[in-house]
Amino acid sequence: MPKMDNEQPHQELVKCVLVGDTAVGKTRLICARACNKHVSLSQLLSTHVPTVWAIDQYRIYKDVLERSWEVVDGVNVSLRLWDTFGDHDKDRRFAYGRSDVVLLCFSIASPISLRNCKMMWYPEIRRFCPDVPVILVGCKNDLRYMYRDENYLSYFGEKGTFVRAALKSDLVMPDEARAVAKELGVAYYETSVFTYFGVNEVFENAIRSALIARRQQRFWMTNLKKVQKPLLQAPFRPPKPPPPEVTVMVGNYRQDIYNMFLSQAYTDLVLVGAGGTKFAVHRFMLAAASSIFQRLLSTELTDMGGRSSSESSMVSSTFGEATIADFNDDTEALIRYESRTQRMWEHLKRRSSYQALPLMESKRSNDLYRELHHPVLQSIRLVHVENHRGVNGLQTIVTLSKLISPQALHQCLRFIYTGTIDKDCDNIEEIREAADLLELPQLTQLLSRPQTVMENSSDEPNPHICLRIKESMERHCIGDGCFSDVTFELDDGLMKAHRAVLVGRCDVMRAMLLGDFREAHSNVIVFPGVTIYTFHKLLCYLYTDQIPPISAVKCLNLLELANRLCLPRLLNLVECRVIEDLTLISQNETNETVDHCLKLLEPVKLHNAHQLAEWCMSYLCVNYNLICKFSLKGLKALHQDNQEYLREHRWPPVWYLKDYDYYQRCLNELNKELKLKTSRRESPSDDEGCLCFTGGKSKRSADVSGTTDNSNADNQIFNSAGNSLNHIDLEADMDLNL
Structure with a gap:
């Protein structure tokens, strides 16, 4: 039986050391990779206790050792992760010893931890590991969109919680972290143990970095020839926020x-x-x-x-x-x-x-x-x-x-x-x-x-x-007006009703018909500002406690009437019907729903239809790009506070659009380099003649230069500021509808 902790034949052992400030998420990241451990939000927000993941778990637990085995670009690798304390005064000389790659970690919600990466941690790494590849890793990137999530914020209202909620001013944006990585000459990746974004990706590319560095020292090893450079990480797009739930208050119809x-x-x-x-x-x-x-x-x-x-x-x-x-x-x-x-x-x-x-x-x-x-x-x-x-x-x-x-x-x-x-x-x-x-x-x-x-x-x-x-x-009662005892004179006609239902179902009607008012003695009651369409929906609610489908174009008069008559349940039912209509229209893949939401957003707030206003605001935030393309005039017609809210809560956010634009430009440059290399390989040689006399000095010089180029390329995989996958300057700002 082979020993569990020994290196197997045809297998590369890679030692990966994680360093960084305390509470940035190093141990969580190691547990997510080594133990496949998923954590809940409550666990992540618990009071931090400094811990170090023990390296001897590879020897004690078989499943941990088995999860360390991985095949990267055809190479069998056993990844050994080393955790460290985040205290600056600790001696980490033993942890750095014989390391193959170092992950320099910081928290997305802590600009100080990123500053310490530049001022303290990177000089320490270079003092003990001058030639070891380094990767800058931003942990907890889920906080970029969760910092205003209601579920996230609910944990900080409880007593006994010593963790402070992340603020927008605390967040480190991708371009800021990438600028530090460019200054240090290292690659940059982001991870999240909550969403599991980038967990496997960062360690796979760390293995590639270690194997490329090893290939430079052991050039005779043929199994490392196919190892690629660290791959470009696609930007993390925050999940699309779900539409707000609309609740309908419980009525007393039967009573x-x-x-x-x-x-x-x-x-x-x-x-x-x-x-x-x-x-x-x-x-x-x-x-x-x-x-x-x-x-x-x-x-x-x-x-x-x-x-x-x-x-x-x-x-x-x-x-x-x-x-x-x-x-x-x-x-x-x-x-x-x-x-x-x-x-x-x-x-x-x-x-x-x-x-x-x-x-x-x-x-x-x-x-x-x-x-x-x-x-x-x-x-x-x-x-x-x-x-x-x-x-x-x-x-x-x-x-x-x-x-x-x-x-x-x-x-x-x-x-x-x-x-x-x-x-x-x-x-x-x-x-x-x-x-x-x-x-x-x-x-x-x-x-x-x-x-x-x-x-x-x-x-x-x-x-x-x-x-x-x-x-x-x-x-019988609404359509036929069976045995009605009161008539309402509306803007566009007459409608009949029954005083008993009006008094029993509406307090405002009760006060009007039972009080000492003229309407209490009148056969015909004048009701200005109300149409037959609107009053019919009102009677449907009073008689049946439900309302038929309502068009978003004609909902404002009914909302105004429900608010005037103090009928909150009718207000909620109208909100639900209008949202159903808007959702149905949105399936046509046009900007018609956007136009409706822009027109309804501010008027419905005047009639206390706050749930409908919240839904319209959420829909506009999700479709902010459509607004900028097709409905810019309607956007500018909104109140300044509403415009500011839409810009702040737009989806996808501005930082993602910038990061995605950078990612696309990186891909375009990589494709250009790949096409250039392919065209050079396919072009005929300039030296033509007898095959017996070709490939002499010129070939040897070409081989030497090629080896030198490859060596230089490998050395510059993390140090190049011009051609690195993670270091292309943002020279031209694209139109991102900002």
């Missing part, structure tokens, strides 16, 4: 609608059940949920039997659109009306059969009454009542048969308003029969599957059932 049922505000229909139990409800709610009530309440009384034309016109106006303010009255008004009857009439009413009650009450001259030949609906009656404001109106009373118990009727009404039933109810079969009789298909479908009954009896209703109910409300 608001249920409170509308409990408060009995603006009710215009009374259901009289078995035992004289009365439920004050709203006609538009029952018509939207139940087909039988939709047919009943939409049919004129003249179609149910004989009636004079005057009575027919009166009933038609009653069941059509409301023309009197506060047409929908409370149950209390009906109770006050009935309390004025004589005691003998109350005694007879309690003793009489429930089926005969409507006939006896219909004898009043001001009432409109009809019997209904239906197993559930017995009669319908219209009565004149007076509300708390002293305004006379009409109330509809529908008497039900004894087939539906008051408990089952209450659960059916609860389902109509909220989409749920009481979780404590135990008469499921009775409720299902009542749902069949009242033609409530959603409730019937729910109760036909017992396993879903308890799920829907909880506080959260079934989403599919709620969707069906909301679609029905939108179709």
Whole structure:
């Protein structure tokens, strides 16, 4: 069994020493390469404890030794990493001994560590290792974009953290580090153990540097002939920042609608059940949920039997659109009306059969009454009542048969308003029969599957059932204006609504319609500055708690209205819809989304749509280059603070564009050199004649000069300031849209 720590045949052993200030990331870099260790952000930001990675781990741990083996340009190499303390007064003479390459490390977030590389560390290296190749390594290059990351900054708000967050003024840019490397005559690479950028690359090129230096001393070794010069490192492009998340605040839609049922505000229909139990409800709610009530309440009384034309016109106006303010009255008004009857009439009413009650009450001259030949609906009656404001109106009373118990009727009404039933109810079969009789298909479908009954009896209703109910409300209440009692005069037309929903779902509407304002007594309310398109979206939200898709071009009026009416959830929903529309437009690969964002950025802030403004700002930062190419006029129209923010947070950042431009120019120069060498090899020799006499002195001189050139090229791999891969002066600044 071969020894684990011995050099194997046909294998090159490379000793790589890492030096630099303390806390620059030397040990982390060694662990990332030798142990393949990945670290989290919390580990990186923990309080620094000076440590040194022990070199004897290659002898103790087999996996560490196996990871040291690597094939570079066809050469088997065993890379041995040596860690050192960062204290300036330590004696590192033993670590430098017999080293093949030295990595001079500094932190991207510490300009002082870079200055010490020039003033202290490089002279020390040259004192102990005058001929050893040196590579300048910038560690923690992820901090160039993470210094303003919210997740990164969150770690510094905790108590007990002794690490200071990196600031923009602390960062060392690539051109600054490259200038120091040029002054020292060494190559420059960057790494990050967090993103693992450049970890393997820097050590591979360190091996190449060591092997090239070894090839100069052992020119007879054929296995080192194919070793390349250190390769050019592509610049690190920061990851594209994700768009900000848009949250929608939780609404109280179901509770608001249920409170509308409990408060009995603006009710215009009374259901009289078995035992004289009365439920004050709203006609538009029952018509939207139940087909039988939709047919009943939409049919004129003249179609149910004989009636004079005057009575027919009166009933038609009653069941059509409301023309009197506060047409929908409370149950209390009906109770006050009935309390004025004589005691003998109350005694007879309690003793009489429930089926005969409507006939006896219909004898009043001001009432409109009809019997209904239906197993559930017995009669319908219209009565004149007076509300708390002293305004006379009409109330509809529908008497039900004894087939539906008051408990089952209450659960059916609860389902109509909220989409749920009481979780404590135990008469499921009775409720299902009542749902069949009242033609409530959603409730019937729910109760036909017992396993879903308890799920829907909880506080959260079934989403599919709620969707069906909301679609029905939108179709009947918003689209048709069924049984509306108020009309809004808008800029481009009229729209009808129901006071009960407006009061129950919007506090501003509640104050306007219930307070001592003119709108509380008006049949038509003037609403200036609002269009039908905008008001329709508002009604969709009030009735269904959702809004249909919205175009980014038409969103400002709705945002302004939502902000004026103090509806933050509607504001969030509009933001989501607009972002969906902008995201869809951005897939066309045009600058249309950029133009929309430039136009929306500042106006939406005025209406407190901060999430939409943040999304627009993020999109503009990511597409800053498109702005400079196609929408420069719109950019200059923004406020100066917004322009400065976009320049500061643009992606890719300016330092990357400069570094990428430098990288491209390096590649172009390398390609030119490669083409020049290829053309020289393919050109014919100037000495023509007998082959026996060619290649003499001229050939020997060419070989000598070639050897000298190669030797000089190898010596200048890290020292050349003109042809090095990492040292091409930035003489011409390109147009980077800065």
